[in-house]
Amino acid sequence: MKKLFVSALLLLMGLSTLNAQAQTKTKLEQDLEDFRNWMNKRVSQGDSITRAEWPAVKQEFRTRTQNLDRSSSQMNEASKQEYGQLKNQYQEWEAEHEERYGQPLSRETAANWERRLAGTNKIGQLKASQLRGTFVRFMENVRAQRTDWSLRDWDYAEHVYLQLNDRKQQVLSQMTNSDKMKVAALQVEFNTLRKSRDAKDRYNQMREQR
Structure with a gap:
């Protein structure tokens, strides 16, 4: 009886761990999808972003990637590759806008x-x-x-x-x-x-x- 109880307990712990991992994976996938959609939206805006909005855009990028950076080791290879490509795309896009918005007004x-x-x-x-x-x-x-x-x-x-x-x-x-x-x-x-x-x-x- 005791062995049966221990086995059941171990099974529950295992299921709980798997469930937690599944939830983590789902959260990561959702965060990556949200970041992808955000990037597509920003890039499609082109130069319509104003100087006043620019600092908030950069801060939003940092906020959105903070959790993804911490959890990137849990991504599969395809997700890691996509995430890296999205970040590189953003860096190129930011560099183009920073050349203009980074110049202070007189x-x-x-x-x-x-x-x-x-x-x-x-x-x-x-x-x-x-x-x-x-x-x-x-x-x-x-x-x-x-x-x-x-x-x-x-x-x-x-x-x-x-x-x-x-x-x-x-x-x-x-x-x-x-x-x-x-x-x-x-x-x-x-x-x-x-x-x-x-x-x-x-x-x-x-x-x-x-």
Whole structure:
């Protein structure tokens, strides 16, 4: 009876270990699949990722690969190979973007762009009642000037946009519903114009490489 009990206990322990290993494998497979999907999504975005989003993208990569790095020894050979290829693909992709986003904006030039597009370099002091008019002026200038902008120019325009957006969030509760709706529409327009410029640049780059 005692031997039967011990055998049953060992069997249960063995099943428990196998179950734990299966769960670990499943978790690893899911993490790898999530990382694969994340990589595909980021690569498909091309240059539409903004300077403001870039630090968060790099941090997300580190977070997603942290557990996979620790558990890579438990992967089968096919998964190890795929994981290595995905990381190499990311490193190449990051290097391309870091060349652009790693260059800090000039404070003096940024202030000039604030005056040029928003009419002021004291955006952080705008009143709630001034936000709508300032956003309207900003977008009028963007529409008029964007044709000749380089990607670096768009970085400065985005800087002004983010300054306005931050101020909007600070005084949002004081804004009228009409002003909120108007500003929201202008924000959508700016982001659409920015992404269309990035798409145009990618298309031209593809043509040059043919």
